[in-house]
Amino acid sequence: MPSLAEAQWQAVEKVSAYAIKGQSGAELYASIGERGPNVGVGRAIAHTNFKLTWSRKYEPQDDESCILVSARPNLIITYTLPKAPGKLPAAVRQNWETFITGVTAHEKVHGEFIIDMVRQIEAVSVGLRAEADPDCKKIRTELTKRLGELSVAQRQRSRDFDKVELSEGGNVHQLILRLVNGY
DSSP: OOOHHHHTOOOEEEEEEEEOOOSSHHHHHHHHHHHSOEETTEEOSOEEEEEEEEEEEEEEOTTSOEEEEEEEEEEEEEEEEEEOOSOOOHHHHHHHHHHHHHHHHHHHHHHHHHHHHHHHHHHHHTTOEESSOTTSOHHHHHHHHHHHHHHHHHHHHHHHHHHHHHSTTSHHHHHHHHHHHTO
């Protein structure tokens, strides 16, 4: 059962498609290599990105401390996915559907990692207190430090997941082989 705070917000999920071309699995995959999103040192099949903003309420206390009494996230997750041509040979269409369903499921896991991070941020934010902080400045520095740690952990979790999924024999690797080889 989600806490009251979790029940008050929902992530907005969007899909941004990029067009690819081809009539065979190999042609579709080659087109992904040419047109896929640029991430890091090369192109990817798909990518998950997010925009996170917060509405926070800090309250100075009579004892000159400061408490973060509320933190409401506004989270938009965008999945960038390939979009195949509308008309494909039946066998290629079937392989494509298996491929894109698997790739979408993979990206949704990244989305869940992001949502988990936001929930963790919320958990460490609400109720955070800084002593001797009547202007509520120290608390912001402490919060930024904690959020940085959670962000680093989320990125590492995503990299670890990709390492397994994209490795030889991994789920995404298998999806690529099925698409390109048609089995």
